[in-house]
Amino acid sequence: MGIGAPGLLFRYKDYRRDGADRQQIMTLAIEEFIRRFLLHVLPRGPQDQPRARSRTAGRRPTSR
Template structure:
């Protein structure tokens, strides 16, 4: 794999096993049904705090108090009904997922 090392602006070559390349590539793929959103304008990361403080001052608003909501570890709201709770059961390795996908493609 060729890449540019921006520390010294040199093009370099990295050798790795195919499983590692697939693992790194899949880190950039979103799960099915998830949409990538880029914030821009006053919500962009580079200027969010500064712009929001300007907007609040012009609207004569006080900055909201930051209240941390503590979620129990390993529990999430159900994306389907939004009332139930999902609980973490186990962590599946990436190689198992890739092997399962390959087996499904070969069988179907």
């Protein structure tokens, strides 16, 4: 919804409630919002990084 003095305001649905009470408004500090957002975006745990290999990896020296 927007950014205010106390933090970030946004709307969400509480599926445990019925009727008009289902729509709720939550205020989070910006740091907490970013933390929760990154939980959904970033992969879990350490990821394998591609190994930096030289351009000649896999080539055999040619005999002269």
